[in-house]
Amino acid sequence: xxxxxxxxxxxxxxxxxxxxxxxxxxxxxxxxxxxxxxxxxxxxxxxxxxxxxxxxxxx
Numbered sequence: 771x772x773x774x775x776x777x778x779x780x781x782x783x784x785x786x787x788x789x790x791x792x793x794x795x796x797x798x799x800x801x802x803x804x805x806x807x808x809x810x811x812x813x814x815x816x817x818x819x820x821x822x823x824x825x826x827x828x829x
Contacts, residue, residue, distance in 0.1 A: 772796075782806075783827060785814040 772795040780787045787810070797805075811818070815828040 780810070782814065782816075785827060787813070 772793055774791055774793050776789060776791045778789065780790055780792070790810075811825075817826050817828055818824075819826070
């Protein structure tokens, strides 16, 4: 059963967000540990390279 909870902090490299609500869910796949939402990726100004499966920050 999915649920939403406020957590203290998320950090991805040098990008940090404090006091953020995130959704928790069992995706049913062993190789998926979590998903990053487009709202977070846009806020952090990440670029996704799908051919290389890389995520880079534009700062």
